[in-house]
Amino acid sequence: xxxxxxxxxxxxxxxxxxxxxxxxxxxxxxxxxxxxxxxxxxxxxxxxxxxxxxxxxxxxxxxxxxxxxxxxxxxxxxxxxxxxxxxxxxxxxxxxxxxxxxxxxxxxxxxxxxxxxxxxxxxxxxxxxxxxxxxxxxxxxxxxxxxxxxxxxxxxxxxxxxxxxxxxxxxxxxxxxxxxxxxxxxxxxxxxxxxxxxxxxxxxxxxxxxxxxxxxxxxxxxxx
Amino acid sequence: xxxxxxxxxxxxxxxxxxxxxxxxxxxxxxxxxxxxxxxxxxxxxxxxxxxxxxxxxxxxxxxxxxxxxxxxxxxxxxxxxxxxxxxxxxxxxxxxxxxxxxxxxxxxxxxxxxxxxxxxxxxxxxxxxxxxxxxxxxxxxxxxxxxxxxxxxxxxxxxxxxxxxxxxxxxxxxxxxxxxxxxxxxxxxxxxxxxxxxxxxxxxxxxxxxxxxxxxxxxxxxxxxxxxxxxxxxxxxxxxxxxxxxxxxxx
Amino acid sequence: xxxxxxxxxxxxxxxxxxxxxxxxxxxxxxxxxxxxxxxxxxxxxxxxxxxxxxxxxxxxxxxxxxxxxxxxxxxxxxxxxxxxxxxxxxxxxxxxxxxxxxxxxxxxxxxxxxxxxxxxxxxxxxxxxxxxxxxxxxxxxxxxxxxxxxxxxxxxxxxxxxxxxxxxxxxxxxxxxxxxxxxxxxxxxxxxxxxxxxxxxxxxxxxxxxxxxxxxxxxxxxxxxxxxxxxx
Numbered sequence: 001x002x003x004x005x006x007x008x009x010x011x012x013x014x015x016x017x018x019x020x021x022x023x024x025x026x027x028x029x030x031x032x033x034x035x036x037x038x039x040x041x042x043x044x045x046x047x048x049x050x051x052x053x054x055x056x057x058x059x060x061x062x063x064x065x066x067x068x069x070x071x072x073x074x075x076x077x078x079x080x081x082x083x084x085x086x087x088x089x090x091x092x093x094x095x096x097x098x099x100x101x102x103x104x105x106x107x108x109x110x111x112x113x114x115x116x117x118x119x120x121x122x123x124x125x126x127x128x129x130x131x132x133x134x135x136x137x138x139x140x141x142x143x144x145x146x147x148x149x150x151x152x153x154x155x156x157x158x159x160x161x162x163x164x165x166x167x168x169x170x171x172x173x174x175x176x177x178x179x180x181x182x183x184x185x186x187x188x189x190x191x192x193x194x195x196x197x198x199x200x201x202x203x204x205x206x207x208x209x210x211x212x213x214x215x216x217x218x219x220x221x222x223x224x
Numbered sequence: 225x226x227x228x229x230x231x232x233x234x235x236x237x238x239x240x241x242x243x244x245x246x247x248x249x250x251x252x253x254x255x256x257x258x259x260x261x262x263x264x265x266x267x268x269x270x271x272x273x274x275x276x277x278x279x280x281x282x283x284x285x286x287x288x289x290x291x292x293x294x295x296x297x298x299x300x301x302x303x304x305x306x307x308x309x310x311x312x313x314x315x316x317x318x319x320x321x322x323x324x325x326x327x328x329x330x331x332x333x334x335x336x337x338x339x340x341x342x343x344x345x346x347x348x349x350x351x352x353x354x355x356x357x358x359x360x361x362x363x364x365x366x367x368x369x370x371x372x373x374x375x376x377x378x379x380x381x382x383x384x385x386x387x388x389x390x391x392x393x394x395x396x397x398x399x400x401x402x403x404x405x406x407x408x409x410x411x412x413x414x415x416x417x418x419x420x421x422x423x424x425x426x427x428x429x430x431x432x433x434x435x436x437x438x439x440x441x442x443x444x445x446x447x448x449x450x451x452x453x454x455x456x457x458x459x460x461x462x463x464x465x466x467x468x469x470x471x472x473x474x475x
Numbered sequence: 476x477x478x479x480x481x482x483x484x485x486x487x488x489x490x491x492x493x494x495x496x497x498x499x500x501x502x503x504x505x506x507x508x509x510x511x512x513x514x515x516x517x518x519x520x521x522x523x524x525x526x527x528x529x530x531x532x533x534x535x536x537x538x539x540x541x542x543x544x545x546x547x548x549x550x551x552x553x554x555x556x557x558x559x560x561x562x563x564x565x566x567x568x569x570x571x572x573x574x575x576x577x578x579x580x581x582x583x584x585x586x587x588x589x590x591x592x593x594x595x596x597x598x599x600x601x602x603x604x605x606x607x608x609x610x611x612x613x614x615x616x617x618x619x620x621x622x623x624x625x626x627x628x629x630x631x632x633x634x635x636x637x638x639x640x641x642x643x644x645x646x647x648x649x650x651x652x653x654x655x656x657x658x659x660x661x662x663x664x665x666x667x668x669x670x671x672x673x674x675x676x677x678x679x680x681x682x683x684x685x686x687x688x689x690x691x692x693x694x695x696x697x698x699x700x701x702x703x704x705x706x707x
Contacts, residue, residue: 059675060671062631063674063675063678063679064635064670064671064672064674064675064678065635065636065638065671065674066635067639067641067649068649068652068670068671069671071649071652071653071656071663071667072664072667072668072671075663075664075667076667077664079481079660079661079662079663079664079665080478080664157541157543157544158543160543160544160546161639163545171543171545171546174546174549175549178549178553183557184549184554184557185550185554185557186557188546188549188550188553188554189550191546192542192546192547192550195541195542195543195546196538196541196542199541200541275601277597300603300604300605301603302603303600303601303602303603304602304603306601308598308601310594310597310598310601312594314592314597316595316599316613316617317591317595317617317694317696318613318616318617318620318694327612327613328602328604331604331608332603332604360694360695360696360697361696362694362695362696362697363695363696373598376602380602
C-alpha cells in the first residue's frame with residue numbers, strides 16, 4: 001500500500017472550488033425558484049393554453065437525466081448558434097432542471113392552501129392576482145419549506161456535475177489536483193468531507209429558518 | 225389439585241406511578257376468571273405481565289409448573305401456550321382471516337400447510353366465520369375481526385386464553401356475537417381470564433370474579449357472593465356505579 | 476427545420492446508442508438490488524437495532540445521502556487502486572450508486588415499518604413468534620407493500636443517475652453519445668435529444684411497471700396512514 005499523499009497547499013485550491021460550488025448552487029436555485037413559481041402558477045391557475053406547455057416542460061426536465069440536460073445546453077446549443085460560457089451553461093441547465101422539481105413542490109403547496117382562503121380574499125374584493133400575492137403564496141411558501149430545503153441540498157450535491165464541462169468547482173478542482181498528483185483517493189476523501197460539512201451546515205440553517213417563519217396551524221398536510 | 229396458573233406478587237411501575245402493587249391469584253384448569261374494576265387500575269397491565277408482553281418489575285408467574293418469569297424461560301414457547309385476545313384485535317392486516325389463523329400453527333408450531341389449513345378452517349367454523357376465510361381484516365366488521373382473533377388464539381391449542389377487554393372497542397350491536405363465542409368456550413371447559421366491563425357476562429359465566437382498584441385486588445369471589453353480598457364497601461360502590469351506568473346486569 | 480434532418484442523421488447511430496443504454500439498465504438493476512438488500516438491513520437496524528447498531532445505521536444513512544453521487548463514484552473507482560486493487564468501472568459504479576441508493580431506500584423502508592401499528596408486532600409476539608420471525612412474516616410483508624410508492628420515486632430518480640457513471644469510464648449511453656458528438660459536432664443537439672427521449676421512455680415504462688406491481692400486491696386496508704382506504 002503506497003503512502004497517502006495530501007499536501008495542505010491543496011486546501012486553499014479546494015476552498016476556491018467550494019466557493020464556485022456555492023455560487024453555482026445559489027444561482028441555479030434562484031433561477032429555479034422564479035421559474036418554478038411561474039410554472040406552478042401556470043399549472044394551477046392557467047387555462048389549457050398555459051398549463052399544458054408547463055406540464056410538458058416539467059415532464060421533460062423531470063424525466064431526463066441532468067447530465068443530458070447539461071450537455072444539451074453546453075454542447076447542443078452551439079449547433080443552434082447559441083454559445084454560452086461553461087458557467088452560464090451550468091447555471092442554466094441546473095436552473096431549468098430544478099425549476100421543474102420546484103414547480104411540482106409549489107403546485108402541491110398552492111393546492112394545499114385551503115379553498116376557503118381564495119374565496120375569502122375574493123369576497124373582500126381582491127383580484128385573483130392580489131389574492132395569489134397576498135393570501136395564497138405567503139401560505140404556500142411556508143408549506144413548501146421542507147420540500148424546498150430538500151431540493152436546495154440536492155442541487156448542492158448535483159452541482160458537482162459541472163466538472164464535466166471543465167468548471168473548477170469543488171468537484172472539478174478536486175479532479176484537477178488528483179489528476180496532477182495521482183492521489184484521487186486522498187483528494188476525494190477530503191472533497192467528500194467538504195460536502196458533508198456543507199450539507200450539515202445548510203440543513204441546520206434551513207431548519208432554523210423553518211422554525212423562524214413558522215405560523216401555528218399552518219404546515220404541510222399531515223403536520224400539526 | 226395444582227393450579228394451572230399461579231400469579232405471585234406482581235408489581236409494575238410506569239415512571240412515578242405504581243400501576244400494580246402486589247397482585248397474586250391462582251387459576252385452576254377449566255376455570256373462568258373475570259377481572260373487573262375502574263379504568264386505569266392496571267387490569268390490562270396485569271394480563272400483559274402474565275405472558276410478559278409487559279415485563280413485571282417484581283413477582284413471579286408459573287404456568288403448569290414452569291416459571292414464566294424466570295430469566296432462563298423460553299418465552300416464545302410459553303407464549304405459544306397462552307392465547308391472547310386484544311382490545312383492538314391486532315389482526316395481521318396483510319393476511320386473510322384464514323392466513324391469520326394458520327400463521328401461528330405453521331410458523332410457530334411447525335405444522336404442515338395442509339394440517340394448519342384444516343385446523344384453521346375448523347377454528348373459523350367454531351367462531352362462525354367459515355364464509356369469511358378469504359376476507360381481509362379491512363373487509364370485516366369489528367365483531368368479525370375479534371372472532372377471527374379468537375380463532376387465531378384457539379388454533380394454537382393454548383392452555384389458557386387471556387382476554388383484554390375484548391368488546392370495549394366494538395359497537396354495541398356487535399358485542400353480542402363475541403360474547404356468545406366466549407360463553408361457548410367457557411362451557412367447553414377452556415381456561416380463561418377475561419378483563420371486561422360486561423357485567424352480565426361476568427355474572428353468568430365467571431367461576432370467580434376479581435375486583436381490582438388502584439393496583440391491588442380488593443375482593444375476589446364467586447359472582448353470587450360479589451354481586452349480592454360484597455364484603456368490601458368499594459366493591460359495592462363500584463358495582464352500584466356500573467349498574468347505574470349500564471342499567472342492570474342482563475345476562 | 477434542419478434540426479429534423481439532424482435527427483435523421485443520428486438514426487445511423489441509434490442501434491449503438493440503444494445497445495449502450497442496456498448498460499445503463501444493467502447498472503440500474505445492480506444498484507437497485509444492492510440498495511434494496513442493504514437498505515432493508517439498515518432500516519431494520521434503525522428500527523430494531525438498539526442504541527449502538529441503530530446509531531451506526533443512522534450515521535451510515537447520513538453519510539451516503541450527503542456525499543454527491545459523483546464523489547462516491549470517484550471514491551469507489553479510484554479508491555481500490557490506492558490499496559493495490561484494480562476495479563472494473565461497472566463494479567465500482569454498481570457499488571457506489573448501490574450504497575447511495577441503500578441510504579435512500581432505507582429511509583423509505585424505515586418510514587413504512589414505522590407506519591405499521593405497534594399492535595401487529597405485539598400480536599405476533601403473543602403468538603409465540605420470536606422477533607425475527609415476526610419481522611419476517613408480519614412486519615416486512617406489510618412494510619414492502621407500504622413502501623412501493625416511495626420506492627417508485629427512488630426508482631425514477633436513480634434511472635437518470637446511471638448516466639453519471641460515464642465519469643468513471645463506463646461505456647454507457649452518455650459516453651457513446653459524446654463519441655458521436657466528437658465525430659460530428661453538428662449532431663450534438665440531436666444526439667443528446669435522442670438520449671433524453673430514450674430516458675423518457677425508460678422512466679415512463681418503469682413507472683407503469685411499478686404501478687402494475689402495486690396493483691398486483693395491493694391489500695384492502697393496507698395503505699399509508701392518511702391515504703384513502705387506510706386501516707392503519
